[in-house]
Amino acid sequence: DAMVIQNPRYQVTQFGKPVTLSCSQTLNHNVMYWYQQKSSQAPKLLFHYYDKDFNNEADTPDNFQSRRPNTSFCFLDIRSPGLGDAAMYLCATSRGESEYFGAGTRLSVL
């Protein structure tokens, strides 16, 4: 049974058209993360929530924002996607030990 669920699995958007990716978890973990992963590269942390506290990585572009309305859900908003934002976006959760990942959303930008 999937414990970290990402929707949609595949998302196609147009250059500059806002897009929202969603993540939900059934693990009741207090920490949720968003990563960007490009082909043959390691996942790159964008930001994370420790409960409701939001922590942004210094090199995360302003174009990326996130919302966590409750413990179970977290959203990644890309305000104006560029061609360079095409990637796999991974959501992960943790309670202070290892991180558990969702299957990812593959974003294409046309």
Add this chain to the structure above:
Amino acid sequence: QKEVEQDPGPLSVPEGAIVSLNCTYSNSAFQYFMWYRQYSRKGPELLMYTYSSGNKEDGRFTAQVDKSSKYISLFIRDSQPSDSATYLCAMKIGGYQKVTFGTGTKLQVIP
């Protein structure tokens, strides 16, 4: 120099072989070490999680940590074609600290 170095491969082995995957790191503050398996176009799946130096075994997988040498390994015994994937090492300083990943080693097990 990257904090975590991992040979990207690809590594091709025959079915049944013992596979050794390795990472070195430079930050002696790392205390938690993980190995993830990632199939193509899927999210990383946690395989092993260790805290201390030494060995940890789980089925066909053994994780080894040598903090004095700043070196971690994952051994896969009796490798299967279904083990073909990219293996990511990962580590962090503390429980809620940022995870630093290696770039991953692509493994192919040939029937």
